[in-house]
Amino acid sequence: MAEKANGGQAGAAGRAPSADRPDMVRNVVLVGHSGAGKTTLIEALLAAAGTIPRAGRVEEGSTVSDFDEVEVRQQRSVNLSLAPLVHNGIKINLLDTPGYADFVGDLRAGLRAADAALFVVSAVDGVDGLTRMLWEECGLVGMPRAVVITKIDHHRANFDEVLATCQDVFGDGVAPLYLPVDGRGLLGLLTQRFLDYSGGRRTEREPDQEQLALIEQYRGDLIEGIIQESEDESLMDRYLSGESIDTKILIDDLEKAVARGSFHPVLAAAPGTGMLELLEIITQGFPSPLEHPLPEITTIDGRAVTDITGDPDGPLVAEVVKTTSDPYVGRISLVRVFSGTLRPDMLVHVSGHGLADRGHEDHDVDERIGGIGSPLGKTQRPVAKCVAGDICAIAKLSRAETGDTLSDRERPLLMKAWTMPDPLLPVAIRARSKADEDKLSQALARLVAEDPTLRLENNPETRQLVLWCMGEAHADVLLDRMTRRHGVEVERVPLRVPLRETFGGRAQGMGRNVKQTGGHGQYAICHIEVEPLPSGGGLEFVDKIVGGVVPRQFIPSVEKGVRAQMERGVVAGYPMVDIRVTLYDGKAHSVDSSDMAFQIAGQLALKEAAGKVPTLLLEPVDEVSVLVSDEFVGAIMSDLSSRRGRVLGSEPVGTGRTLVKAEVPELEITRYAVDLRSMSHGTGTFHRDFLRYEPLPAHLAEKVAAAAEH
Known part of the structure; x- marks a missing residue:
């Protein structure tokens, strides 16, 4: 496709690219595992388009997509970032995504903002499990995709092997358009031309005999693949009868098939090689925002809206796809405009995102946006407007968070939130000092605003602050940001799982609270009998007082005292559950008895009864569903059994994947998010739901009780 034109670079270093119409925009998300070369590829594309003077650094110590100090220091992408350029009059928004499963939230935000994906x-390394999963995810929504094989100049590169892997893993419709030749250039399979990059600039010439033989080896399959996707049903008969199909017809049909998402061209690239071909694929083959379906839009009260068409003059509908807090300029929001036009200093309505269960409050407020910019690394270049289909950065949106909708004040709207995975790795933290504790809540609020995959829990039972993360790398980045960006020192502490206590048998206890001091004393005596109930029984309080030995007004006081002691526990400090307490005798004093006296007596009676029989510790058991590739099912089942789990069975899900169901104690799966990723090579996912409490094995209960004594 790049062979139709002579390149035609556009864009100027330092000048912010802009678009006036949606059809002049292409939004492309780059997807691939860490180390595949996404950021390097973006830099090479920016250099080829003239946006930066060379592929490499925009400024010392920062790549074009680096915004986060973690990325600069660790030399890896952990954020969604935007790099815009212009080629042949088309503005291309390149969305760089992290290559780690821990940061899948940013990756899915990139998919939401884009209209096509470049895998x-x-x-050298081939296809990993995460890339395969994302290919399938894009296929389910019909997103157009192309594949670019990078590092073809590496001494260990094996283009043919990786191409075969892509065709095997990604399935039908995957075919190469170009073949690399000894690091010197590319062979165009459709035009049968050799594109020579050995001199630093691309030149074209006729291929030699050896190169012609290589072209013939691949060209037939490519042409057949294009013709199969053609809307002209006569092409296949003409081709099979030996007719030579005009190259322009093939290229036009190829472009339409790519835009529909039914054909996926494969390109080859290295710094300085293949960039013009890739830019032409993006501008000619990938769809404009007008060709990509809009997400579901509703009114604030949930009524469907169907009159939004992506018109720059229509009602404003935009979405915050990424929020970043900068210590110097404040909050920066990366926004995809789906309808209408954003301009500096506009007053917009901010609508919430439905993630209140993760600590993200819903929003329904008006805000005035600040300046609108086109980001490049850490530089924000101002633009006059952002039309429907385009992406920009907005300053000073103090209330809007990732996933929120921006719309007109007069017509508030809400976009359906994109699917986010559940964070399943709990990390308990605490502030290192009183000064850090004072700043902790504000720092956490900023982290939550930026990251919809983070869930913040202040557990009232364990009295721990818990960050629910996607994995260890996610947790490390969050804690690093708290220290370096927000100046809050925190430390990890062992996670406490909320256990329960219950009686192991029937027992009686007496609570005697008799004290005589100056003035009114305390006098309350109660006798209770305690017996265990089935799981889920809670507390059943039975009144069997006869003859008024405990006055009626004090019987609720005994129950209140029992409940208070149950909350505190009697062995290891965990709440007590599932018991029946029968009050059958007691004594009172006409002057010294009181509500508080009988509450204390009830507490003492429960503790005495607990000392006469074994007290059981109960642990929470979760219902766990694990989705993995068929090849890992045996290992997953064996591992779940080793965690004291009960495997309930398995069932096939789609092609090549299996859902394994089990019941597993929560104590055994606090780090399962990390372990499953290792066992399944990054392809496994799981879901967990609380099921019930069960007795903790004796040897583990002894350890817990011993720890509580210290």
Whole structure:
């Protein structure tokens, strides 16, 4: 496709690219595992378009997509970032995504903001499990995709092997358009031309005999694949009868098939090689925002809205796809405009995102936006407007968070939130000092605003502050940001799982609270009998007082005292559950008895009864569903059994994947998010729901009780 034109670079270093119409925009998300070369590829594309003077650094110590100090220091992408350029009059928004499963929230935000996906695969490392899963995810929504095989100049590169892997893993419709030749250039399979990059600039010439033989080896399959996707049903008969199909017809049909998402071209790239071909694929083959379906839009009260068409003059509908807090300029919001036009200093309505269960409050407020910019690394270049289909950065949106909708004040609207995975790795933290504790809540609020995959829990039972993260790398980045960006020092502490206590048998206890001091004393005596109930029984309080030995007004006081002691526990400090307490005798004093006296007596009676029989510790058991590739099912089942789990069975899900169901104690799966990723090579996912409490094995209960004594 790049062979139709002579390149035609556009864009100027330092000048912010802009678009006036949606059809002049292409939004492309780059997807691939860490180390595949996504960021390097973006830099090479920016250099080829003239946006930066060379592929490499925009400024010392920062790549074009680096915004976060963690990325600069660790030399890896952990954020969604935007790099815009212009080629042949088309504005291209390149969305760089993290290559780690821990940061899948940013990756899915990139998919939401984009209209097409470019899968970046290393010619050295091939395809990983996460890339395969994302290919399937894009296929389910019909997103157009292309594949670029990078690092073809590496001494260990194996283009043919990786191409075969892509065709095997990604399925039908995957075919190469170009073949690399000894690091010197590319062979165009459709035009049968050799594109020579050995001199630093691309030149074209006729291929030699060896190169012609290579072209013939691949060209037939490519043409057949294009013709199969053609809307002209006569092409296949003409081709099979030996007719030579005009190259322009093939290229036009190819472009339409790519835009529909039914054909996926494979390109080859290295710094300085293949960039013009890739830019032409993006501008000619990938769809404009007008060709990509809009997400579901409703009114604030949930009524469907169907009159939004992506018109720059229509009602404003935009979405915050990424929020970043900068210590110097404040909050920066990366926004995709789906309808209408954003301008500096506009007053907009901010609508919430439905993630209140993760600590993200819903919003329904008006805000005035600040300046609108086109980001490049850490530089924000101002633009006059952002039309429907385009992406920009907005300053000073103090209330809007990732996933929120921006719309007109007169017509508030809400976009359906994109699917976010559940964070399943709990990390308990505490502030290192009183000064850190004072700043902790504000720092956590900023982290929550930025990251919809983070869930913040202040557990009232364990009295721990818990960050629910996607994995260890996610947790490390969050804690690093708290320290370096927000100046809050925190430390990890062992996670406490909320256990329960209950009676192991029937027992009686007496609570005697008799004290005589100056003035009114305390006098309350109660006798209770305690017996265990089935799981889920809670507290059943039975009144069997006869003859008024405990006055009626004090019987609720005994129950209140029993409940208070149950909350505190009697062995290891965990709440007590599932018991029946029968009050059958007691004594009172006409002057010294009181509500508080009988509450204390009830507490003492429960503790005495607990000392006469074994007290059981109960642990929470979760119902766990694990989705993995068929090849890992045996290992997953064996591992779940080793965690004291009961495997309930398995069932196939789609092609090549299996859902394994089990019941597993929560104590055994606090780090399962990390372990499953390792066992399944990054392809496994799981879901957990609380099921019930069960007795903790004796040897583990002894350890818990011993720890509580210290």
